[in-house]
Amino acid sequence: MFVLVNLKAYPCDPVAVAEAAHAVAEEHGVRIAVAPQTAHLDRVAATGVETWAQHVAPLDHGSHTGHTLAEALTDAGAVGTLCNHSERRLKLADIDSALDAADRAGLETVVCANNPEQVAAAAALGPDAVAVEPPALIGGDVSVATADPGIVEEAVAAAAAVDPDVAVYCGAGVSTGDDLTAAADLGAEGVLLASGVAKADDPRAALENLVSGV
Numbered sequence: 001m002f003v004l005v006n007l008k009a010y011p012c013d014p015v016a017v018a019e020a021a022h023a024v025a026e027e028h029g030v031r032i033a034v035a036p037q038t039a040h041l042d043r044v045a046a047t048g049v050e051t052w053a054q055h056v057a058p059l060d061h062g063s064h065t066g067h068t069l070a071e072a073l074t075d076a077g078a079v080g081t082l083c084n085h086s087e088r089r090l091k092l093a094d095i096d097s098a099l100d101a102a103d104r105a106g107l108e109t110v111v112c113a114n115n116p117e118q119v120a121a122a123a124a125l126g127p128d129a130v131a132v133e134p135p136a137l138i139g140g141d142v143s144v145a146t147a148d149p150g151i152v153e154e155a156v157a158a159a160a161a162v163d164p165d166v167a168v169y170c171g172a173g174v175s176t177g178d179d180l181t182a183a184a185d186l187g188a189e190g191v192l193l194a195s196g197v198a199k200a201d202d203p204r205a206a207l208e209n210l211v212s213g214v
């Protein structure tokens, strides 16, 4: 199982979370990545943890003030990027262009989607993975795998019907080892989570709990 921790804009210490994630990943042999704010990418990458961006601009080099170029993410140490997160939605054409930009820079990609229908559309664009996240459950205490297991199973089937090479992750409310196990049992190959780690008093303990389910 891949554990992708999105720090969003939470007021946590990105380096402390990254160091904890790196240590837990090494200790337990689990793939864990951290997606900090763009301005923190290089400091997070310096910890040795697998580092992801939260968003990539659907653009090439040029006159694009205030946008984050895929190559700049790679230069800062990112090896992958989220795309179309529920809190950073894109139009379909822009998702396609963002994936082109990520490919150009050699970034792995996860396209987020609200439901199985969007998962199918996203999978058709050829990302490395899609992540199904019901918006109503994001930031909550109940995992998507418990609150709505059907949406995860349907997302897995929807992606497989379009492109079996596209991995399916799930997210929203994931915070414990039991949540991770439940997600895996539903066919997810990874989880996308945020508050369970970024808002934890002890992020390392939260990560240890999470990977106890692997």
Ligand SMILES: O=C[C@H](O)COP(=O)(O)O
Pocket: 006, 085, 086, 133, 137, 138, 139, 140, 171, 172, 173, 174, 192, 193, 194, 195, 196
């Ligand atoms: O990117 C992460 C997801 O939006 C899930 O967030 P959450 O774990 O706080 O529910």
